Amino acid sequence: MLLDCTAYSGPCACGREHKLVTEKVIVEYGAIKDFDRYMAECGLTGRRTVIYDSNTYKLPGLPHIAATKEIVMQAEGLHSEKGMIEAIFPRLDDPDVLVAVGSGTIMDFARYSAFQLGLPFAAIPTLASADGYTANICSVMIDGQKKSIPMNAPVLVVADLNIISAAPRFLTISGVADILSKYVSLADWRIAHLVSGEYYCPRVAAMAEKALEMMARCAEDMRRGEEPDFEAMTMAHMISGLTMQMLSNSRAASGAEHLIAHLVEMKPPRFEGARGVHGECVGVGTILCAEEYHAM
Structure with a gap:
């Protein structure tokens, strides 16, 4: 492709x-x-x-x-x-x-x-x-x-x-989590636009949503034990990265869930022993933020 x-x-x-x-x-x-x-x-x-x-x-x-x-x-x-x-x-x-x-x-x-x-x-x-x-x-x-x-x-x-496609499976799953985090980051961005008038680009948001939809289908395939579509997975990453380049910031691709991941990666007190590659940390942040959204 x-x-x-x-x-x-x-x-x-x-x-x-x-x-x-x-x-x-x-x-x-x-x-x-x-x-x-x-x-x-x-x-x-x-x-x-x-x-x-x-x-x-x-x-x-x-x-x-x-x-x-x-x-x-x-x-x-x-x-x-x-x-x-x-x-x-x-x-x-x-x-x-x-x-x-x-x-x-x-x-x-x-x-x-x-x-x-x-x-x-x-x-x-x-x-x-x-x-x-x-x-x-x-x-x-x-x-x-x-x-x-x-x-x-x-x-x-x-x-x-x-x-x-030959990479260790846990690293592939890490990539899935990094893209699925857009469920949170896109919601954060849209709310910031509606509440405080922050700049918002529907075209860029639609690109991030496309990447999210592609990865969600791949995640469902993996959940069923099927081989994922590596072309779609990889292209989802590329499209998400382009949204950052178009904005010169990560607003469409990174929200509160990434802030949690970055905190873990900095290894402050109580997190010194934390393990996990970036996408795994983001995945945890996504779950925590999604729970907060659902509780509202």
Whole structure:
């Protein structure tokens, strides 16, 4: 499936003009074999630095794409922390384009480096575990607190479903939870618009609802013990990320449930031993917020 993102740019009925950096999103089985062609079509040429973590680098069946330089980050203890990301800058070797191969953390390393150095980047997701792949913002740890900061969105995303479908099931379920959280975030956004006049874009909200509907169907398939539609699951993540890029914030994709998740991820007193990847934490937050909504 090819998603031409240029269709989402331009003036909108909400009164704003949406601008996307992302040009193409390819979600297909075997997509990585045509990665160089897609790069050329997007004008992403020249010196190429490719960033992996050590687990992704050793993934069976993952071809290592052509690179001027490869950087393999030690996976153990790696997380999206501003100082840790900035430490990679001297290792990049003056590239013309960055490529991130992996999941959310490695994407943050590439997108933040690209933002700070004024470089384009391309993304090769290996998991359908979170919805930030096509976003231009991300929450990172700064002085012990989770903060959303601007980053570069990828010009190109190539998601090979042969790789994504082979991921551990708990990570796939984490991604399901991250998208199902839109039940809460969209309600939060709509209420804020009605009560306080906060800016609201029906088009962006409809995109988030589309991603939610796609993932809800996949979740129901998984509940019945059926194999999920990995193409639909992955595309739901891509569409949700585009809503963040269109708004330059996460209002359509992140509400009170994400605040709960971020609290857990910061590991304050009483949460030091908390475990769970991002989507799992978001899933807990979604349940808690949904219970509060139903109690009103």
